[in-house]
Amino acid sequence: MRGALVGKQHRRLLLAGLLRHVNRVAAVDGEGPSLHLQRRHFFSSFPFLPPTATQHRFLARVVPSCSTSLWSGLEGQRRSMFIQTQSTPNPSSLMFHPGKPVMEVGSADFPNARSAMTSPLAKALYGIDGITRVFFGSDFVTVTKSEDTSWDLLKPEIFAAIMDFYSSGQPLFLDSSAAASMDTAIHEDDSEVVAMIKELLETRIRPSVQDDGGDIEYRGYDPETGIVKLRMQGACSGCPSSSVTLKSGIENMLMHYIPEIRGVEQELDGEEEKQMEQ
Incomplete structure (x- = not known):
């Protein structure tokens, strides 16, 4: 137990010494203030946050042969993530x-x-x-x-x-x-129109919406009115351009390929309705 504590203290002293050297090198390069803030944030959460890109660059300059392995050894799988x-x-x-x-x-x-x-x-x-x-x-x-x-x-x-x-x-x-249910999964009891709607949503529309950090959920189709109901999710929910995307993009595409469709309406959840009221 004592040996483990000594080992941890040794690593902390080693890291502190390296970062002090980093701070001196940064001051020479004119990056002192910004690095100082990053170093302070790093120590405030040590050892739970990985070094910043700036710290990696200076550590590699100081000890290029061991800096990468040092951080990998101390941080494990969590520290190897690059978000x-x-x-x-x-x-x-x-x-x-x-x-x-x-x-x-x-x-x-x-x-x-x-x-x-x-x-x-x-x-x-x-x-x-x-x-x-x-x-x-x-x-x-x-x-x-x-x-x-x-x-x-x-x-x-x-x-x-x-x-x-x-x-x-x-x-x-x-x-x-x-876990998420596949709203666009085609079922045996789906009509031909519903199956076509789901197919277009899954293959042509959803990929584009997901590229913007959101998604679109199929909520139903009324054959009497020809209205398709959809719900915007993620970044698309509450986005200033979501109504334009819904009408100019999604509605036009569905109406072009499926003549039975007369329009598309957005279905709001409780939180979105509150935002609209405000």
Whole structure:
């Protein structure tokens, strides 16, 4: 036990010495203030956050032969994750790519904290102040924030929550039945029109919507009125351009290929209705 404690103390002293050297090198390069902030954030969460790209660059310059193996040895699987971010048409939503699969099939939308209780990752993300919506795609997580919250403050916490989840070994859903159902799966009792709608949504429309960090859910078709009901998810929910996408893009495509369709309407959930009322 004593040997383990000594080993941890030795590693901490080694890292502290390296980062002090990094800070001196950064000051020479004129990057002192920005690196100082990054170093302070790093120590505030040590040893649970990986070094920033700037710290990696300077550490490699100081000890190029051992810096990579040092961090890999101390951080393990969680520290080897490289999470990328991608902007969306919705300025309040951001895509996070963990470099690992998220949803095996379909997608999952969590419009409020209560709905997130079925997923450890979604629950952890909702535990961050300022998060208003979470969405899972095939290989990305879309997070939506409140307007008065800054991404600069949220990103480190979101990165940590995603890394914590993947290192924990927990399932994405506590109950397998809570996983996404395939709304566009074609069933035997589907009419020809419904089957064509689902096919177009799955093959032509959904991929484009998912590229923007969202998804579209089929909610039904009324043969008497010719109206298709859809629900926008993820970054597309509440996006200023979602109505344009729905009418100019999706509606036009469905009406072009399926003459029976007369229009497309967006179905709102409870949270979206509240936002519309405000």
